[in-house]
Amino acid sequence: DAGVTQSPTHLIKTRGQQVTLRCSPKSGHDTVSWYQQALGQEPQFIFQYYEEEERQRGNFPDRFSGHQFPNYSSELNVNALLLGDSALYLCASSLRIGAAGANVLTFGAGSRLTVL
Amino acid sequence: TQLLEQSPQFLSIQEGENLTVYxxxxxxxxxxxxxxxxxxxxxxxxxxxxxxxxVKKLKRLTFQFGDARKDSSLHITAAQPGDTGLYLCGTGGGADGLTFGKGTHLIIQP
Structure with a gap:
């Protein structure tokens, strides 16, 4: 049973560029959340997608956007990259809100983004 | 958003020692x-x-939840190098996402 898969694992971009990160949730999960983890820090919630809609958003600017597809996979897009966007971007999947165990998240290994 | 305080932030101990994270x-x-x-x-x-x-136990790890549900601890007995890592407590996980503490960076030296 595959867990959460993310791609790419590592990438390097320059300031001002745009990036797209991809996530496939764990089998049976239909909700995807994205987190940003700066080096040496804890993960910070970016947003959550369920039924192809953004359900909630953390304290992140509109440069961060996302999408969820009918097969529950998801993308995270970041525009106009800043040096401070360098981080490990984690995708987590779970069951839908209200389901038993909905707050149990399964994390992927992350995508390490470096902005130069 | 609920704020979580974790301590200690960093901990480096020898293999075989015990430790507690809060x-x-x-x-x-x-x-x-x-x-x-x-x-x-x-x-x-x-x-x-x-x-x-x-109180929950997972092999050498013991987790406690305070009576008032405002605090929790993680105790590791006879730490091993494989226990090395970042330990995070978190709450929430619904639509508002998980809120994590700052984490405890644990190093177990052989």
């Missing part, structure tokens, strides 16, 4: 989760505690 809040937790994260990997859920006073 997670506290000024607010009541509906539930609390403990994760371990190894370098280059995502956090992995260790346990979820829900009931005040609850």
């Amino acid at each position: 997670c506290n809040s000024s607010s009541v937790f509906s539930s609390l989760q403990w994760y371990r994260q190894e370098p280059g990997e995502g956090p992995v859920l260790l346990v979820t505690v829900v009931t005040g006073g609850e």
